[in-house]
Amino acid sequence: MQRRSFISSLIASAAALASTGSLAERSQPSLRFLRPPAALAEDDFLSHCIHCGQCGEICPNRCINFFTLENGLSSLGTPYILPREKSCILCMKCGDVCPTGAIKKVVREAKAIIDNVKMGHARVNKSLCLSYQGKTCGVCYRACPLQDVAIYVGMLEQPHVTDKCVGCGLCERSCIQMPQAIRIIPNYG
Amino acid sequence: MKSSSPSQPYFLWCHLNKLRWLSLIIVFLMLIILPFFYLYQTYAASFAYDLLAPSEKQLYDVVETLTSPFTNDPVRDLDAIKGTTWSGTFWGLKLSDPLAVVAQSAASLSVYWPFFLTALIPIILTLIFGRFFCGWICPATLLYELNSNLAVWLHRLGFKLGNRTFDRRFKYLVLFTGLVLSSISGVVLIAGMYPPAIIGRELFYGIALSGFGVGMVFFVGTLLFDLLVSRRGFCRYLCPGGALYSLLGRFRIFRIRRIVESCNDCAKCNAVCEFGLDPLRDHFGQECNNCTACIAVCPTDAMTFTIQLTDYPEQGAGHLGRQYRRENSEEDK
Structure with a gap:
C-alpha cells in the first residue's frame, strides 16, 4: 500500500469513527451526573476548568471521574460524579486543590457546606421507596451527612428531603432498592 | 583571528544533555508513580485492606514500603505532590x-x-x-x-x-x-x-x-x-x-552560541537538532529550547552557552573547516 493512500485511509477511518461517535451521542439519553462540590455554574465551570485532573487525584473516595466524549466535546476531560456508583463524601479537598477556582474553596463545616454546596437535590420516588411501601428502611437517612438538617424521617422512617440538601448523593449510593428510590436531581447552577 | 585562542565551553556543559534526559525521565516517572500513590491513598483512606483484591493488596504493600519512611499519615502527607x-x-x-x-x-x-x-x-x-x-x-x-x-x-x-x-x-x-x-x-x-x-x-x-x-x-x-x-x-x-x-x-538571556574559532563545519549540530534549527550558521532564534544536544554532539567543543539577549550574527564558516582555510589561503596569496 502506498504511504499516501495509507494516510488518507487513516484519516477517512478517523473521520468515520468521529461521526459514529457523534451519532451514538445523539441517540443516547443525556447523562445524569454531578459536578464536584461547590463547582461554579456549568458555563462558568467549563470556562474555568483547565482539565488538569487534580480534583480527581486528590479525591480520597475515588468518586470524581473524567469525561472523555460521552458528554460532548465541551466536557472533554472535565470532572463528574455518578452518585449511584460512588458519591461525594464532602471532604472539600477538590476545592482546595483546584488552581482556577472552577471548584470553590469551602471549609469543611456543616454551615459552610450547606451555604455553598449545591450539587443537586435528592428526590424520593415514593412508589419505589420501601418505607413508603410499609417496610421500615431508613438507610438513606442514616447515610446522610446532614441528618435531620437535609433529610428527616417520619412514620415508618419515611424520608423527607428539605431545602438544605446539598446533593452529595450518599443517600442514592446507599439506597437498597434496585433501581434506587432516592435520586439526586443535578443542579448545574 | 590567529591572535586569540578559541575559548572553551565549560567542561560540564557537554554532559548537560544527559542531565536533560534524566530530568525528562524523572518527570515521566513521577507522572506514572503519582497515580499509584493516589490508588494507595484511596485504599488507605477506606481502611479496608482485608477487602482488597490480591493485586490491590500487592500494590498497597509496595507503595507502603516505598512511602512509609517519608510519611506518617499517607492519606494526608501524600497530598503534597499532586497534578x-x-x-x-x-x-x-x-x-x-x-x-x-x-x-x-x-x-x-x-x-x-x-x-x-x-x-x-x-x-x-x-x-x-x-x-x-x-x-x-x-x-x-x-x-x-x-x-x-x-x-x-x-x-x-x-x-x-x-x-x-x-x-x-x-x-x-x-x-x-x-x-x-x-x-x-x-x-x-x-x-x-x-x-x-x-x-x-x-x-x-x-x-x-x-x-x-x-x-x-x-x-x-x-x-x-x-x-x-x-x-x-x-x-x-x-x-x-x-x-x-x-x-x-x-x-531569553541564556543562549547557545557557536565558537567560530573551533568549529570545523561538520554539521553534526544541524543533524542532531530536534527542532530543525541551523546551529552551524548561528540561526538559533526563538525556537531553540536549550536542549544542549548540539553541545553534546560537537566533536570540537565549539558550542557553548552565552548570556546575551540576541543571537550572535552570522559568523561565517568555522575556522577549522575546509571552506575557511581555502578562503584564507587565497587571501594570503
Whole structure:
C-alpha cells in the first residue's frame, strides 16, 4: 500500500469513527451526573476548568471521574460524579486543590457546606421507596451527612428531603432498592 | 583571528544533555508513580485492606514500603505532590503551565489572578531560559525524542519515512486559532490538543481510573505524524505551547552560541537538532529550547552557552573547516 493512500485511509477511518461517535451521542439519553462540590455554574465551570485532573487525584473516595466524549466535546476531560456508583463524601479537598477556582474553596463545616454546596437535590420516588411501601428502611437517612438538617424521617422512617440538601448523593449510593428510590436531581447552577 | 585562542565551553556543559534526559525521565516517572500513590491513598483512606483484591493488596504493600519512611499519615502527607506538568501542587505551591493561564483567560474572558500567579515562576524561567520546558520537562518530549530515535532505526532498516518541512510559523496560527476557539466556545479547548497536558491526564486515567481516553488517540496520532510525515513535526509546526514559549523566550538571556574559532563545519549540530534549527550558521532564534544536544554532539567543543539577549550574527564558516582555510589561503596569496 502506498504511504499516501495509507494516510488518507487513516484519516477517512478517523473521520468515520468521529461521526459514529457523534451519532451514538445523539441517540443516547443525556447523562445524569454531578459536578464536584461547590463547582461554579456549568458555563462558568467549563470556562474555568483547565482539565488538569487534580480534583480527581486528590479525591480520597475515588468518586470524581473524567469525561472523555460521552458528554460532548465541551466536557472533554472535565470532572463528574455518578452518585449511584460512588458519591461525594464532602471532604472539600477538590476545592482546595483546584488552581482556577472552577471548584470553590469551602471549609469543611456543616454551615459552610450547606451555604455553598449545591450539587443537586435528592428526590424520593415514593412508589419505589420501601418505607413508603410499609417496610421500615431508613438507610438513606442514616447515610446522610446532614441528618435531620437535609433529610428527616417520619412514620415508618419515611424520608423527607428539605431545602438544605446539598446533593452529595450518599443517600442514592446507599439506597437498597434496585433501581434506587432516592435520586439526586443535578443542579448545574 | 590567529591572535586569540578559541575559548572553551565549560567542561560540564557537554554532559548537560544527559542531565536533560534524566530530568525528562524523572518527570515521566513521577507522572506514572503519582497515580499509584493516589490508588494507595484511596485504599488507605477506606481502611479496608482485608477487602482488597490480591493485586490491590500487592500494590498497597509496595507503595507502603516505598512511602512509609517519608510519611506518617499517607492519606494526608501524600497530598503534597499532586497534578501534572499542566498544573500541579508541590507542598502547597501551585504551579501551572503559562498556556493554561492564557487559555483559561481566553475561555472566561477574564483573568483570575490567583491562577495567574501560579504560572509566574514558569514564565520567569521561560524569559530567562527560553523554551526550556519543551526540552527539559515536557513529558511528551521524552516520547517524541524516543520516537525520533525509532525513526532513525527504521530508516537504517530500510523503511521510507517522510521528512517534510513546513513553515514553523504555523504553530503560532494554531495557538491563535485555539485561543479564539476557546473564547468563542467558552471551553479551554487547548487542553485537549496540547500533548504534555494530554499525557499527564491520560496516564492518570489509564492507571487510576477506567483506562485511556480519547486523548491517547490524539497523542498516538501525533506520534505517527512525527514518524511518517515530518520528524518532530508536532513540536516544530503545530504545538500551541511551543508557540507560546517561543514568544516568551524571544529575548531569553541564556543562549547557545557557536565558537567560530573551533568549529570545523561538520554539521553534526544541524543533524542532531530536534527542532530543525541551523546551529552551524548561528540561526538559533526563538525556537531553540536549550536542549544542549548540539553541545553534546560537537566533536570540537565549539558550542557553548552565552548570556546575551540576541543571537550572535552570522559568523561565517568555522575556522577549522575546509571552506575557511581555502578562503584564507587565497587571501594570503
